[in-house]
Amino acid sequence: MRNTILIGLLLTTLNTAQSADYPLGSVQVLAPQSRETAPVAPTAVVYFTVRNAGPQADRLLGVDTPLAGRAQLHAMASDDGAMSMQRVSSVELPAGSDTRFTNRGYHVMLLDLARHPREGEQFPLTLHFEKAGDLQVQVEVHRDLPESSP
Numbered sequence: 001m002r003n004t005i006l007i008g009l010l011l012t013t014l015n016t017a018q019s020a021d022y023p024l025g026s027v028q029v030l031a032p033q034s035r036e037t038a039p040v041a042p043t044a045v046v047y048f049t050v051r052n053a054g055p056q057a058d059r060l061l062g063v064d065t066p067l068a069g070r071a072q073l074h075a076m077a078s079d080d081g082a083m084s085m086q087r088v089s090s091v092e093l094p095a096g097s098d099t100r101f102t103n104r105g106y107h108v109m110l111l112d113l114a115r116h117p118r119e120g121e122q123f124p125l126t127l128h129f130e131k132a133g134d135l136q137v138q139v140e141v142h143r144d145l146p147e148s149s150p
Protein backbone atom coordinates (compact mmCIF):
# COMPACT_ATOMS: atom_id res chain seq x y z
CA MET A 1 0.00 0.00 0.00
CA ARG A 2 2.73 2.42 0.98
CA ASN A 3 4.67 1.54 -2.21
CA THR A 4 1.66 2.23 -4.40
CA ILE A 5 1.26 5.70 -2.98
CA LEU A 6 4.95 6.44 -3.45
CA ILE A 7 4.86 5.35 -7.11
CA GLY A 8 1.79 7.50 -7.66
CA LEU A 9 3.64 10.53 -6.37
CA LEU A 10 6.66 9.83 -8.56
CA LEU A 11 4.52 9.54 -11.70
CA THR A 12 2.82 12.83 -10.96
CA THR A 13 6.19 14.52 -10.66
CA LEU A 14 7.40 13.04 -13.95
CA ASN A 15 4.26 14.13 -15.79
CA THR A 16 4.68 17.68 -14.59
CA ALA A 17 8.33 17.79 -15.61
CA GLN A 18 7.50 16.24 -18.98
CA SER A 19 5.37 19.05 -20.25
CA ALA A 20 7.60 22.03 -20.96
CA ASP A 21 6.02 25.35 -21.89
CA TYR A 22 7.71 28.20 -23.73
CA PRO A 23 6.46 31.78 -23.38
CA LEU A 24 7.29 34.61 -25.81
CA GLY A 25 5.40 37.77 -24.96
CA SER A 26 1.71 36.97 -25.13
CA VAL A 27 2.35 33.82 -27.17
CA GLN A 28 3.11 30.53 -25.45
CA VAL A 29 3.97 27.13 -26.93
CA LEU A 30 2.71 24.31 -24.73
CA ALA A 31 4.11 20.77 -24.56
CA PRO A 32 5.88 20.35 -27.91
CA GLN A 33 6.05 16.61 -28.62
CA SER A 34 7.01 14.22 -31.39
CA ARG A 35 6.44 10.52 -31.90
CA GLU A 36 9.32 8.09 -32.32
CA THR A 37 9.45 6.88 -35.91
CA ALA A 38 10.66 3.69 -37.53
CA PRO A 39 14.15 3.94 -39.11
CA VAL A 40 12.55 3.64 -42.57
CA ALA A 41 9.84 6.25 -42.01
CA PRO A 42 10.24 9.18 -44.41
CA THR A 43 8.65 11.74 -42.10
CA ALA A 44 8.05 12.67 -38.48
CA VAL A 45 5.37 14.85 -36.91
CA VAL A 46 5.38 17.48 -34.18
CA TYR A 47 2.39 18.42 -32.04
CA PHE A 48 1.92 21.31 -29.60
CA THR A 49 -0.55 23.98 -28.58
CA VAL A 50 -0.02 27.67 -29.24
CA ARG A 51 -1.70 29.88 -26.67
CA ASN A 52 -2.21 33.47 -27.76
CA ALA A 53 -3.14 35.30 -24.57
CA GLY A 54 -2.71 38.73 -26.12
CA PRO A 55 -5.35 41.15 -27.45
CA GLN A 56 -4.10 40.82 -31.06
CA ALA A 57 -4.22 37.93 -33.49
CA ASP A 58 -0.87 36.52 -34.57
CA ARG A 59 0.14 34.06 -37.23
CA LEU A 60 2.56 31.13 -37.34
CA LEU A 61 4.52 31.59 -40.56
CA GLY A 62 6.78 28.55 -40.42
CA VAL A 63 9.07 26.33 -38.40
CA ASP A 64 12.50 24.81 -38.80
CA THR A 65 14.75 22.33 -37.04
CA PRO A 66 18.26 20.95 -37.60
CA LEU A 67 16.69 17.49 -37.48
CA ALA A 68 15.01 17.87 -40.87
CA GLY A 69 15.86 19.33 -44.25
CA ARG A 70 12.30 20.60 -44.54
CA ALA A 71 9.71 21.39 -41.87
CA GLN A 72 6.19 22.20 -43.07
CA LEU A 73 2.89 23.35 -41.63
CA HIS A 74 0.14 20.90 -42.56
CA ALA A 75 -3.62 20.78 -42.16
CA MET A 76 -5.92 17.79 -42.40
CA ALA A 77 -8.64 18.16 -45.01
CA SER A 78 -11.58 15.98 -45.96
CA ASP A 79 -11.49 15.03 -49.62
CA ASP A 80 -14.60 13.07 -50.65
CA GLY A 81 -14.83 11.63 -47.16
CA ALA A 82 -11.18 10.59 -47.03
CA MET A 83 -8.86 12.56 -44.79
CA SER A 84 -5.69 13.80 -46.39
CA MET A 85 -3.16 16.42 -45.44
CA GLN A 86 -2.24 19.57 -47.24
CA ARG A 87 0.57 22.00 -46.79
CA VAL A 88 -0.51 25.45 -45.59
CA SER A 89 1.56 28.63 -45.78
CA SER A 90 0.58 29.91 -42.33
CA VAL A 91 -1.73 29.26 -39.38
CA GLU A 92 -3.94 31.96 -37.85
CA LEU A 93 -3.66 32.35 -34.07
CA PRO A 94 -6.76 34.26 -32.92
CA ALA A 95 -6.44 36.57 -29.92
CA GLY A 96 -7.24 35.02 -26.57
CA SER A 97 -7.38 31.43 -27.76
CA ASP A 98 -5.50 28.14 -28.00
CA THR A 99 -4.65 26.66 -31.39
CA ARG A 100 -3.91 22.96 -31.19
CA PHE A 101 -1.57 21.08 -33.47
CA THR A 102 -2.69 17.45 -33.29
CA ASN A 103 -3.07 14.36 -35.43
CA ARG A 104 -6.55 15.58 -36.42
CA GLY A 105 -5.86 19.15 -37.48
CA TYR A 106 -2.87 21.32 -38.00
CA HIS A 107 0.48 19.66 -37.41
CA VAL A 108 4.14 20.11 -38.24
CA MET A 109 5.59 17.61 -40.68
CA LEU A 110 9.33 16.98 -40.84
CA LEU A 111 10.80 15.72 -44.13
CA ASP A 112 14.33 14.85 -45.26
CA LEU A 113 15.21 13.69 -41.75
CA ALA A 114 18.88 13.98 -40.83
CA ARG A 115 18.22 11.17 -38.35
CA HIS A 116 15.26 9.51 -36.67
CA PRO A 117 14.26 10.83 -33.26
CA ARG A 118 14.18 8.21 -30.49
CA GLU A 119 12.05 8.02 -27.39
CA GLY A 120 13.47 10.11 -24.57
CA GLU A 121 15.36 12.48 -26.86
CA GLN A 122 14.72 16.16 -27.36
CA PHE A 123 15.41 18.26 -30.43
CA PRO A 124 15.15 22.02 -31.05
CA LEU A 125 12.37 23.50 -33.17
CA THR A 126 12.16 27.20 -34.00
CA LEU A 127 8.73 28.71 -34.58
CA HIS A 128 8.45 31.91 -36.61
CA PHE A 129 5.56 34.15 -35.56
CA GLU A 130 4.51 37.15 -37.61
CA LYS A 131 4.25 39.50 -34.63
CA ALA A 132 5.85 37.72 -31.66
CA GLY A 133 9.02 36.83 -33.58
CA ASP A 134 11.05 33.61 -33.30
CA LEU A 135 10.79 31.15 -30.45
CA GLN A 136 12.91 28.02 -30.02
CA VAL A 137 11.43 25.12 -28.10
CA GLN A 138 12.70 21.64 -27.23
CA VAL A 139 10.50 18.91 -28.69
CA GLU A 140 10.23 15.80 -26.53
CA VAL A 141 10.12 12.46 -28.30
CA HIS A 142 7.72 9.77 -27.09
CA ARG A 143 6.98 6.31 -28.39
CA ASP A 144 3.27 6.74 -27.80
CA LEU A 145 1.35 9.98 -27.85
CA PRO A 146 -2.25 10.52 -26.86
CA GLU A 147 -4.71 10.92 -29.75
CA SER A 148 -4.81 14.61 -29.20
CA SER A 149 -1.95 16.42 -27.62
CA PRO A 150 -1.66 17.92 -25.11
Ligand SMILES: [Cu+2]
Residues within 6 Å of the ligand: 074, 075, 085, 086, 107, 108, 109
Ligand atom coordinates in the same frame (compact mmCIF):
# COMPACT_ATOMS: atom_id res chain seq x y z
CU1 LIG B 1 1.38 16.18 -42.57
